[in-house]
Amino acid sequence: KAGVTQTPRYLIKTRGQQVTLSCSPISGHRSVSWYQQTPGQGLQFLFEYFSETQRNKGNFPGRFSGRQFSNSRSEMNVSTLELGDSALYLCASSQGLAGGHNEQFFGPGTRLTVL
Amino acid sequence: SQQGEEDPQALSIQEGENATMNCSYKTSINNLQWYRQNSGRGLVHLILIRSNEREKHSGRLRVTLDTSKKSSSLLITASRAADTASYFCATAGKAAGNKLTFGGGTRVLVKP
Numbered sequence: 431k432a433g434v435t436q437t438p439r440y441l442i443k444t445r446g447q448q449v450t451l452s453c454s455p456i457s458g459h460r461s462v463s464w465y466q467q468t469p470g471q472g473l474q475f476l477f478e479y480f481s482e483t484q485r486n487k488g489n490f491p492g493r494f495s496g497r498q499f500s501n502s503r504s505e506m507n508v509s510t511l512e513l514g515d516s517a518l519y520l521c522a523s524s525q526g527l528a529g530g531h532n533e534q535f536f537g538p539g540t541r542l543t544v545l
Numbered sequence: 546s547q548q549g550e551e552d553p554q555a556l557s558i559q560e561g562e563n564a565t566m567n568c569s570y571k572t573s574i575n576n577l578q579w580y581r582q583n584s585g586r587g588l589v590h591l592i593l594i595r596s597n598e599r600e601k602h603s604g605r606l607r608v609t610l611d612t613s614k615k616s617s618s619l620l621i622t623a624s625r626a627a628d629t630a631s632y633f634c635a636t637a638g639k640a641a642g643n644k645l646t647f648g649g650g651t652r653v654l655v656k657p
Contacts, residue, residue, distance in 0.1 A: 434587070463645065467585075473633065473647035486644045518585055529643030531576050531595060536587035 434537035455523030462504040568634030
């Protein structure tokens with residue numbers, strides 16, 4: 431079974447631009463969660479999608495948004511990029527909701543650098 | 546804010562020794578999970594322990610959970626250089642908004 435894939439793996443953008451990151455979950459998994467990881471703040475939850483619906487959202491500004499498609503693939507978008515958005519963005523999939531007794535499978539992440 | 550806090554923040558041991566790290570959390574949970582991360586890559590799930598369980602084993606890993614103290618420990622026995630990584634605890638539960646919340650992690654260095 432193929433693992434969680436994320437594209438692109440690396441991205442360099444400038445302030446004010448927007449970016450779209452993509453995540454393909456493990457086949458059969460309906461939940462996709464996104465996390466931001468930085469040295470200062472650690473791993474922070476962004477949002478979770480399940481069956482194309484956002485089920486949970488972290489404490490991030492509205493510049494961060496996401497969506498999930500009928501095949502469970504998910505995208506997240508960050509608009510008006512700021513220097514502080516530089517981070518490793520991780521996607522994780524699970525069979526059920528992340529808040530339940532479900533192991534999460536993580537992708538390799540997208541390293542975003544904002545200049 | 547983070548639900549889980551790991552202790553110690555960093556740990557350096559010799560190959561063959563045991564490594565123990567602890568995680569404390571603040572609210573009631575459904576389960577607690579441990580993950581490993583190598584060099585800023587994706588996380589790998591190690592163990593999930595439910596709130597009604599006290600101890601769980603997986604290979605060289607042993608996890609305990611004390612819900613009365615809101616704490617968990619991860620023991621890696623007979624460590625190997627390949628165990629060098631960051632280890633994170635994560636909690637899930639209604640009280641924390643039904644999302645998986647990660648601690649700050651423990652960086653483990655296993656010297657050959």
